[in-house]
Amino acid sequence: MRKLLKRRSHKAGLSPGSLVHIGELRQAAPRVEVITYDREKVDISHPDLEKECLLPSPEGTVTWVNLEGIGRMELLKRLGDCYGIHPLVLEDIANSEQRPKAEEYDTYLFVVLKMLTPLAAGVSSEQVSLVLGSGWLLTFQEGLDGDPFSPVRERLKNAQGRIRSQGADFLAYSLMDIIVDNYFLVLEQVADSIEVMEEDLMRSPSQRTLAEIYRLKRELLFIHKAIWPLREVINSMIRRESQLVNESTLIYLRDLYDHTIQVIETVETLRDMLSGMLDIYLSSVSNRMNAVIKVLTIIATIFMPLTFIVGLYGMNFKYMPELEWKWGYPAVLLLMVAVTLGMLIFFRRKKWL
């Protein structure tokens, strides 16, 4: 089970800006990839960050530095020094529990996002940080599950769409767009689970259905937490009128904002549906309890009088004239049939049968 809170304890008391990685240390050796492109050509390299400092590229070209694996603090620090990034920003990048946010600094814009990927069982969450400067873009991934940015890399190589002719801000938008598109995949998976479970609920609700409802509820809570701040992040990028974001990219960001709202609304709808299913589950449990108690009552109500009657004629009194009668036994049998029928009619009337 996913830990509720990642440990931060070892950080308490350290001076602020201290670079300490918070989060799991699953990732392997960090990989650096630098893509430089302009309208004409694309250049991909994998430099050794510890040796050469990456300086911004000449005007007209865009440099995209993608670092996978944020556990190596020296790399972060060196990259930060090269591009003049504030230590607190680096601290946020290293902290994989950072809340999504957008902050503007003098020469760059800092954005933190959560990327969700649907897994076989549940959802994987990975933090993606973007630092957008004039003509360059740094991206930081935890590098846990697969490489989500490959479609953009392909488009860059093949010069598809308008991406090669636009600046670093459009590149940043394109990456964020992929992340938001992934949210839809995750929600589709959840919606599928809900539909499957809904049929279960109709046919045979069990304690397991309940556990599944709560698992999905929790998953949606988790997704909601990851997505909710994104809305404010994109909105603040739109309103801020930073010089780093071109007018023409703003329209695309607005479109992205729309998608984010749609994701949030879908999450709410799915949550509402789960609540409804929980109610149905509880009510069906209570209905089945009703049915059980009805059976008990019917059985008891029929057999208790009968048992009394046969007990009556099992008494050993010396003077019980009925016992001597020839037709006593058949008469009692008839009486019991009559009592049973009366009860059955009573139940019919009460609509219990």
Place this chain on the structure above:
Amino acid sequence: MRKLLKRRSHKAGLSPGSLVHIGELRQAAPRVEVITYDREKVDISHPDLEKECLLPSPEGTVTWVNLEGIGRMELLKRLGDCYGIHPLVLEDIANSEQRPKAEEYDTYLFVVLKMLTPLAAGVSSEQVSLVLGSGWLLTFQEGLDGDPFSPVRERLKNAQGRIRSQGADFLAYSLMDIIVDNYFLVLEQVADSIEVMEEDLMRSPSQRTLAEIYRLKRELLFIHKAIWPLREVINSMIRRESQLVNESTLIYLRDLYDHTIQVIETVETLRDMLSGMLDIYLSSVSNRMNAVIKVLTIIATIFMPLTFIVGLYGMNFKYMPELEWKWGYPAVLLLMVAVTLGMLIFFRRKKWL
């Protein structure tokens, strides 16, 4: 059952602005209709969009281009090129899952709405997009169920009301007014279902009543989702003071805004009523369980002592003086009558009978 989420998966990773239709592909061949009118005359044509480009009409006349069926991407693209519409707008039009919104561009205003139509079983939802320019209006329907705009078309032909003497903005308003009026029809249908169910609830609540309550709850949730953003859409059209919307049309838009508020309030009221009915259902179920348990208790409480008594005198002890008495049997019968009466009085006192 309606799918919870329409698939967007095939879109993830495409470059933004790519024209991909999202939604069901029920619609037949797209139909184009162009209506040009001024105070004097009305002209209706069905041009082949792929051949001739539709250019705005001369001053003083209004051109209304209505496209039914948004599944053919080339048509959308061609229309967009003719009228200078941004690719992202076209993408939104093609995406039948778009959230209602209003956006202003340099030369046109873009509005997305959901049109609801009452069906025999439930509600049909169709997306309607409007692009309002100076002197022209483009409308895009999915073209699923019937043609909702025919009353406006009739009014245009017959020169009823003020529609012929007003601009394209008034035409847009008239179409939106029809859409909002349709919401009332849908809510009337829901209200009818609620009233029918309410009587059911009083007479014979069943598991089916519960399912119906949840079906209606879900329907209202769906309607709410379609209507809620409309309020903001119309409000933003009023406050924006676009040059595309005349002062005189603003009063009508304000009236439309009022209607939207009324629709929203009605939805809330109906939801509140459904919640109340759910409570009544649950409480009536629990009351019936009470009644069943009471019957069980009464039967058990009367017959258990009686069965004990007859069992007592069914014992085979050699020395049981009562068994020899002449009046033993009648005495025991009397005792049992007394016990039964006592129990009945006890139940009367407890108001169980």
Place this chain on the structure above:
Amino acid sequence: MRKLLKRRSHKAGLSPGSLVHIGELRQAAPRVEVITYDREKVDISHPDLEKECLLPSPEGTVTWVNLEGIGRMELLKRLGDCYGIHPLVLEDIANSEQRPKAEEYDTYLFVVLKMLTPLAAGVSSEQVSLVLGSGWLLTFQEGLDGDPFSPVRERLKNAQGRIRSQGADFLAYSLMDIIVDNYFLVLEQVADSIEVMEEDLMRSPSQRTLAEIYRLKRELLFIHKAIWPLREVINSMIRRESQLVNESTLIYLRDLYDHTIQVIETVETLRDMLSGMLDIYLSSVSNRMNAVIKVLTIIATIFMPLTFIVGLYGMNFKYMPELEWKWGYPAVLLLMVAVTLGMLIFFRRKKWL
């Protein structure tokens, strides 16, 4: 039972501004009353609107035109033409389902209110519209139940209070004040019902109590819907600083605003109380179920062992030494008394008795 929604279906598709009455058509022939007054004199007339046009009266006097019955469209239209009122305003007046609102036009202020009157069974709601011009006031009532404005009429005739020396705005305020005062009467009636029911709840909660709770809940929901927008209406009249409302009247409107807030708070309090009563009801139902089950358990727990014992000595084994003992029967009786006492002590300990 009150219909949930008044039919609007016949309106869908009509051109906006079409005068169609929405609502019940209970009212009889419309009655027109014109009161003209200044500091010196009062003049009351009942003109035939279809013949003479009512023009604003000379400066210094106030003209109050009161129209009871809004079902006759020609009358509304004629009055609207005389005073230069926008068709959409007339449409709102004719629509008895209009939501309370205040709108300012160039030469007049348009206010829609709901007037509630306590009836023997429930509450009657009637729509009142006011059009306040400079020196004149038009009021429109549905004219369903009694005449609420008579106290103002009396004050005008008898020159009581400051009403004769103030303008049309003070007259409008006075009428609105009466409407808000009526809300208190309605709430008093509801509060009385709640108090009666509260005693019922303590003594003998029944399914009927539950139905009554829901009836009152619904009534409060209905009242809430009528009153809630009023707050915004009066507030907007205060803040708007219209030239039609004098400074001196503003203080009175603020007072009216206070009263409205108080009405709303009272509604909320009553709703909270009803919720509390519902909880008490449900908990008392569950307590009674507990009591019933306890009785069942006590009876079963006492008599099942006893019945077993007497059954034991009812067996027909040849070799059962106890049966031959002289003191067997009394010993068994004693045993059974002991078992019963033990059970009773057990129940006492468990606090079931």
Place this chain on the structure above:
Amino acid sequence: MRKLLKRRSHKAGLSPGSLVHIGELRQAAPRVEVITYDREKVDISHPDLEKECLLPSPEGTVTWVNLEGIGRMELLKRLGDCYGIHPLVLEDIANSEQRPKAEEYDTYLFVVLKMLTPLAAGVSSEQVSLVLGSGWLLTFQEGLDGDPFSPVRERLKNAQGRIRSQGADFLAYSLMDIIVDNYFLVLEQVADSIEVMEEDLMRSPSQRTLAEIYRLKRELLFIHKAIWPLREVINSMIRRESQLVNESTLIYLRDLYDHTIQVIETVETLRDMLSGMLDIYLSSVSNRMNAVIKVLTIIATIFMPLTFIVGLYGMNFKYMPELEWKWGYPAVLLLMVAVTLGMLIFFRRKKWL
């Protein structure tokens, strides 16, 4: 029981500003006290308001007129005339159901508060109105339970604290401070009740506990209603920057605002705790029902098979070989012991014992 709504019915239809006392008429003859003070001296008098008009005192001194008992309308009216107070303000003072508020007029500031006093059973609420002018302060109490202002009176007489050297605004603040301090006393009382009840709940929850929870809930609702608007009242006094309130007093008002927030938060916390206790109560009731049903089931499950067995050998068939066996009886007894033990082990496994 406290009436839910005080009657206002006799007021409906009166001209606004009519002085009619709303509320209970418990109070005795109104008492007037006038305190005039400056840095040097204090002067206390009890003038007969109906004879002499109280005019503001010379500059540098502060006049505090305290009127206990607001049922005598002539007194209010006369005082209002002397100090030039608007009839609507007097109407609000006379209406003991007035909502707390602060209103600024040209020459005075009008504040209405609710003062709560803890009583043996519950809480007493009394309305206090303050009219703060330049150099004078009028206060109006209902005069129901005790005199809350005596500490201030003492401080004035003894020249304690800074009160004698400050203006009428500081006097008004001091009185409001006492009122807010009293809220803490009331909440302490409620918190005590909750703590007592909490122990009850752990040891022996009963129907009475439930009633007590609801009584306290209602009390908190009542307190909340009285306190909530106070926050806005004090806030508006701070922001308004009235010339009647000195800069130096503002700091004290801000402090008072803090206290009000704290009172409100305490009320919320207590409400949350009551809700939690309600949940615990309901869950413990349901647990006890579980326990009862378990006892029933255990008894029935043990004795029903036993009773069947003894019944079996109570049959009168001629050919039942077991009955003739010598060890038949002991064998059956052993069988029954085995059945009982089996059942007990079954219950142990199910953790019912």
Place this chain on the structure above:
Amino acid sequence: MRKLLKRRSHKAGLSPGSLVHIGELRQAAPRVEVITYDREKVDISHPDLEKECLLPSPEGTVTWVNLEGIGRMELLKRLGDCYGIHPLVLEDIANSEQRPKAEEYDTYLFVVLKMLTPLAAGVSSEQVSLVLGSGWLLTFQEGLDGDPFSPVRERLKNAQGRIRSQGADFLAYSLMDIIVDNYFLVLEQVADSIEVMEEDLMRSPSQRTLAEIYRLKRELLFIHKAIWPLREVINSMIRRESQLVNESTLIYLRDLYDHTIQVIETVETLRDMLSGMLDIYLSSVSNRMNAVIKVLTIIATIFMPLTFIVGLYGMNFKYMPELEWKWGYPAVLLLMVAVTLGMLIFFRRKKWL
């Protein structure tokens, strides 16, 4: 158990600004520590406040006065006089029930915080007040549990991080940062408890689980109350643009603000999880009741018919032919086996077995 409300009763009626300590008086003798530092050197002293007045240090150095133990009023008063602090501020410092807040005065900024420390059983809360002047910082702790500020003291001594080269505002930030870091520790502890309990809930939910859920709920409510206002406190420090806070420190404060938001969100998530666990608990209780009732019903349904049958042949009628049959007894045994099997098949079908 923690008292719900600390007593304030002895304060009611005192003149405002009176220095009275509110809260528990656990703390020992107050300890004063003065640290003066600049880039070059650090100086620590423990002066006797009652003798020497602490005056601000020369420019370029920072003076940090830390007072542990706020129960000695004279100390507070003397320190307040030295630094020119308003009596109301001192009153707030002495009141350990003060709500977190930030207030700006002419020459200093006053901040109140709650510091939470995880204890073995539950959470300890301590109030920390900061008064930030130009070049000096006063801090006030209750001094209950341990010394949270030692890491900062160490950093000062060892000249770690940037703290020695920054002003008093950075020192204040560093202390607040420690307090917020401590919140994470507290939440980790709560999260651990929840995880432990979650497993309990799956394996064997008991009444004790319920009590634990409520204990944690209450703890989170308590934490929430302490943390919630902090957000507004830090936000107001950021927006206020006080001259006491340098531009460079603002970035750190913004980072702190982010952490606060994250703390608040974690609290909400934990609360949501507790609610979910409560639902699961309640539903599992109801499931177990269902299981118990099912056992009862199965037993009763099988044995009641059997007992009836054996009772039937226990009757003493003279003429009961079956009793004489040779195979009567085996036939009845067979019949009973058949009945039992029939019942078991019935239960299987109903999925009760």
